[in-house]
Each structure stands twice: as structure tokens, then as C-alpha cells.
Amino acid sequence: MNLFSLIKGHATFAHGGVHPLEHKEETAGLAIRRLPFAPKLVVPLSQHKGAPAKPIVKVGEEVVRGEPIAESDGHVSVPMHAPATGRVVAIDLWTTAEGPKAPAIVIDVYDAASQQILYEEEVDIMRQAPDEIVRLVKDAGLVGLGGAAFPSHVKMLPPAGKMIHTLIVNGCECEPYLTCDHRVMLEHTDALIRGIRIAMRATGARRALIGVEDNKMDAVRTISERLPENDTIEVKAVEAKYPQGAEKMLIESLLGQQIPEGGLPVDLGVAVYNVGTLAQMGELLPRGRGLIERVVTVSGAGVARPGNYLVPIGTPLGFLLKAAGVDAEANKVILGGPMMGMTVASLDVPITKGVSGVVANAVGNSDQDERRVYPCIKCSRCVEACPMRLNPSMLAQLAKKREYECMESDFHLNQCFECGCCAYVCPSNIPLTQYFRIAKAINRERPALAS
């Protein structure tokens, strides 16, 4: 155990951040439990950043739990696997959390099937060459389970001239209500450590630092106890402060370095992975399996049976809510946490690889509440709260005047990662993050509009 890191801990990023009420006590002490299979599972072909996967099954075909059902379409893309044994009944457009419908494979689950995973092949993973591990990570359909859903294998391949020397492992889980990563660290510790060693071998990283917020010291202790003395993997407690789990913030907290504007962690020789992703890596790769389920926190004032559920990918939100005792009509439901999550309009939306939580009736970001908006009183609280040292008040004024280009060129709009701290502290309830999200979307379209 590395006692030094336990004592030293509690590092944090230098500027901004907020301390919203955590609301984690309801679920943090509850062990992960398996959700039964819904009668119908919906597997969207685009659950990740990058190109959608291409179906390799046809309507009417029987599929076995764990079997690949869609292949990746390019480097930044991952395959999909059948989350249950059943029959493909449609490959069609389906409602997504983001709004527009998108192609998905719909599977009618066989009632009588044992749902045993037969589609697997044992691999002596630590004996594989790094590029072979990268291929296996891609084949497993692994993406960032912290919410970003960026294909995991892509981060293992630094661009020419760059190298990865440090793996940063994100166990912060700074969003209120969410505790799925906390439970994974406690219950799947060996798989997590195995996953870290696999990722280190694939990337060539010489050391790994696991950052865990200091409201989860039981996880810090549990992981530390499983690590040998002077190991290349080290656990460090960091201050519980939102958005500690943002990769830019965590890198600053653990390494004291800031990613240059417009840069990536790899520019500092770093790759960042969420604990849930690495635990899945440690679980799936040695067995040659694909990603077909994930842990999802269901919490909030409107939940009768809160907890951390092991949910088959593609489970309709309505099915999960019913199992957790949520009256979806009476409660506002957010996918993700209340600070960065999104309100969902339909219960048909499936749980995808990037969904870490479902919160019903959260108390949190003013963006999520329908509160009355008042004029800006120039109090500068948003400036003090912004971890990226931006001026949200000024950005909002420009957004109102539709000066979107100026927001980007003169006020670093693209440095905003929509953490919601500014909107959270604003006494005038100005939906600042929404303004910035819209402004960025308009700027992204601009070259297309001009051409």
C-alpha cells in the first residue's frame, strides 16, 4: 500500500469549481445488482464518438448473447455486441437521448434462454503485443464509460512524435447523485487493476495514477490494499470538488500541469481513462468478450428503489425506471448527473454505453430547473466559479447579441467544456451553459454554412 499517497492526497485544481450537495449517501452503500432483461433491447449503432457501426446481422436472424452484431466503420468507431440471446426484429431509426432518431438494431429477447455468454475466447492478455491489445480493445467495443463514450483504443495510439508515459485513471465521480464508479472501485477492484495494467502495456505508460475524490476514502483504501509496495500504479486522493472528474482538472490536480489551449492530454504524454472503462477492460479482454452491460446509478428524490444496477446495453429507459420504482410521468428524468446530464423526453430511449446515471427529480444545476431568469447583476460569481478561467458573464452578453465568432476568437469559447459551474452559482438563474452549447453548435456549422 502506498501510504504516502493517502497522507499527501487532497490535491486539487487551482481555480474555480463548486461544491454542490452530493446526494450520494442513498446509493453509495448499496451493492451493484443485476437488472432483469427487458423483453426488447435497442442497440443504437452510434453510441460513441466517431462513425456509427455497420450492422452485420439481418432482420429475422437469431443472435447469441455477446455475439458481434455490428462492425466498426473506420478507426474512430467500435463494434456492437448482442446484449441478450434473441431475434433481430428490426434495424430501423429509433429515438435517442440527443433528440433526432438514429439507426438501431432491435432484439426481441428470448424468455426461455439461459442468457449464458457463449461467445467468448480466452486470451493470455498480458502476453499480447501492444498493438494486438489495441486491436482487442477495439474488438470489445470499449468506449469511455464516464459519459464521453470516446473509443478507448484510439487514445492508446498517440500521434507520430508523441508518446504516453502516464496513465491517469479517473475515479473522481464528481457529479452529484452518481455512485456507479464508486461501487465498481469497491466491488471490481481486481478487474480495475488488471485493466490498468492492460492499458499501460498497450500505451507504453510507465506509471498510472488513480485519482479518487476524498469523499470515497473507502475506495482509496480498498485499491491501495491490493497494490504491492512501490508499484507503478498509485492511488491519490483529490479534493471532492466539482468538476474534479473533468480530464483537464484531474490532470492539473494530479500532475500540476495544464493542457495547452486547443491541446489534448497526449500533448503532456498522458492518457486518461475512467475507472469503469478500465474495470471492463480487465474483465472482458482476458475472456475475449464484448461490452454488453454497464453499471448505472438510479437515484433522486423520485426513486423508490435507488441503487446501482447492472444494466444490459439497449434496455429501454422506461423499463429501468419501472424496476427502480420511478413514476416517470411525475418526475423530471435526467440521463447522467444533474450538472452535465440531459433531460430526456421519451422513455423509449435506450441505455447506451455512455450512460452512467439516471436521476429523477434532481436538485442541481439551474440549467435543469425552470426558474425565473433575471438580468445579470455583474456579481462575477460565474467568473470565480469557472475552472477554465473564462468570463461567462461576458460570453453570455455576446451570445445574446449573437456574436458567436467573437466568443470563440476573443473569449476562448472552445475552452468551455460545459461543466455548468457558472450556471450553478448564478443568482440570476441565467442558463449560461445552454448559451455556450448553442454558440458552439452554431460555430461548428459556420464553415458548412459559408461553403
Ligand code: SF4
Ligand atoms: S460551463 Fe464553461 S464557462 Fe461555465 S464554468 Fe464551465 S467551463 Fe466555465
Ligand code: SF4
Ligand atoms: S453569476 Fe450571473 S449575475 Fe453574476 S456576473 Fe455571472 S452571469 Fe451575471
